[in-house]
Amino acid sequence: MPLDQTEAIVLRSFNIGDQDKVVVFFSRDKGLLRGVAKGARKFGNRFGSSLEPMSLVKVFYYEKEHKDLVTVSQAELIESFFEVHGDFRSACTLGYFAELVEEFFPSRAKEDLVFRLLFSVLSAIKQKGDLGILSRYFEAWFLQINGLLPDFRRCRKCRKRLTEGGWLSPRMDGVYCGVCAPLKKEEVPAEFVHFLGWVRKNAPPIEGGPACSAGQLEDIGRTLQSIIVYHLEREPKSLHFLK
Ligand SMILES: [Zn+2]
CATH class of the missing domain: 2.40.50.140 (Nucleic acid-binding proteins)
Known part of the structure; x- marks a missing residue:
């Protein structure tokens, strides 16, 4: 052997x-x-x-x-990363990342990207970066690498720019404006596009981060998690502890 x-x-x-x-x-x-x-x-x-x-x-x-x-x-x-586990919320967050990686099992070509994402976010958490921002950062990049982030900039139907946010399509493959949305279930906050733009241009932050409030960050998280839950066909078990 x-x-x-x-x-x-x-x-x-x-x-x-x-x-x-x-x-x-x-x-x-x-x-x-x-x-x-x-x-x-x-x-x-x-x-x-x-x-x-x-x-x-x-x-x-x-x-x-x-x-x-x-x-x-x-x-x-x-x-x-043993010391990170001393804090309950950090430990649960790491458990959440681990569950996503294991459940989505990225395809061969993308393993290296997911590996680097996971390691860089872990390092930022170890250096006491903001857990909320880093969690949203991980979710956004994780979905992006797996090809699961739809276009958030324009309405899927009328192509209008979504400056005021919008509504996720039922299959999570696009975003509708308020006029075109067939049903208004999963709202996309107005700050979402700005947040994604920031995430795509920056390393996981240890200090500072995108300019959004804690409440806005929570709304952004809700949108990202709706997409995760849709594709996983269930809520990640570890996410329950973070709510
Ligand atoms: Zn529209």
Whole structure:
């Protein structure tokens, strides 16, 4: 069995058997990897703290034919985000990001983009960037990379510029103005276009950020989450804790 290696972020892990763990990794070049870490729950085991959620690691593993789970032989810690978990809201936010990455399972060509997005937002959270702004930043880019952000600038039907915001189409593939909207269920706030423009031009902020109030940011989040829920066909479990 050849030994493979890749750089990956630990999304989550769960216990299996008496002493082992199953770990879900998101790797830069191989996408999602689920592996068994044998003996990972034994005292003084060889994995140390490398399998904590959101750790950036170099993982060494064996792939077996016809098996979904790889065998993790070693994980070298590159960077820990352990201290972020000390704060309940930050920990829940990281859980939310992990759930989105695992559930949407980005296509092969886009793994590297999602990996870089996740790592850069994690780093900004670790450096005490604003959690609300960084969460919306992650959601917006995550949807954009996955090709799920519709055109927010013009009405899907009459092509009028949406300076006053608008309404999401029922299939989340466009935005209507107030006149054309077939039903007014999911409102898009007026600040949304400005926010997206800012996100596309800037790195995840540690200080400062787009010029919007906490209330506006909340409305922007509601729009982004409507699109996420539509495509996931359910509300992310971790989002419940953030509301
Ligand atoms: Zn219109």
